[in-house]
Amino acid sequence: MSRTKARVTLLQEVEEAMRRSSAQGVLYGQTVANVAGIANSDLECMDILYLEGRVTAGRLAEVTGLTTGAITGVVDRLEKAGLVRRERDETDRRKVFIAVVPEKAMKIGELYVPMQQAMEKVWSAYSDEELRLLLRFATEGYKGVLAATAALKGLLDAPPEKRPDLKLKKRPRQT
Amino acid sequence: MSRTKARVTLLQEVEEAMRRSSAQGVLYGQTVANVAGIANSDLECMDILYLEGRVTAGRLAEVTGLTTGAITGVVDRLEKAGLVRRERDETDRRKVFIAVVPEKAMKIGELYVPMQQAMEKVWSAYSDEELRLLLRFATEGYKGVLAATAALKGLLDAPPEKRPDLKLKKRPRQT
DNA sequence: ATATATATCTTAGCCACTAAGAGATTTAGC
């Protein structure tokens, strides 16, 4: 694959476009939380529950990067809102599974309709083959970002002289 | 464009893959903020400043959906960290432009290197033509999400019976 | 059996956020 000037420019354009759209995606999420009247983290957990199904409180902490204490708060609020249910694991009674309550959770799902419609509209202009390319890209991109996240976390444990020393505030908790 | 079962499945797969990768992108951002030792919103503002250049405090509030009071806090912290500078507009002395301090901001930029490398690796496998498709998609996707965000916000002002009444907590501020 | 590990919850304190309004400057109406 050549590295002509044109290609470098193209790569930069792709990067910026991706960055913009992903930033706007974040804002959409914030708006959803806003309209639903729940905290951002609460919505994020609902999303994880939607993608992964029934998961333990501990796993929510792991995936979101929040402490278990914070997750207790999240689940308390979601449970009070009727969006999820706590279910003790009968084979290991320390564990608490969090399960969505589909009827209530659907109301949250409805807030994604504008987004889905917008995306539907965009996608409808692409052929099956083009969509497969996008799917491949999204899948590979996910793996890439996952690896990058791990690499970045690695910097925290790396020898101090190797990481950009920003000295902004006391070194925070390392997720 | 046909709507065969295969295509519907394909669309769903694309949607889920996009959702996953974008969720992971959010987590990457959180990790960056974490490593840099600055708040999430602070980083988001740095990102906007990078994309838009020199902008007013008010515009930061607009774009992020935060109140102007919150932005004051963000800019205070960023300024103290030396990442940005406040510059009063001489033609309209009410306005305050926020400008990045490139030398310091670069240190933040370095934290995106793992991400850029990962993306570079992904993109390197695509031809120029394929990249142009991705660019087109990202650009259209951005516009779509932007419109969807506006539509969702519209729900807030819509007749109450039209919006999913979630009754979770007191109706929050509408960005 | 006792000790150690694991999973969740509790508590105290912190910090970013909102809401409301003050201060400073500009624009509009007369």
Add this chain to the structure above:
DNA sequence: GCTAAATCTCTTAGTGGCTAAGATATATAT
């Protein structure tokens, strides 16, 4: 030009979600 309204940022008080540390309950290992 002068006053009133509008615009832009900052200030203040109060709220709520978050972390850190440790308590509680259950499971596993020696």
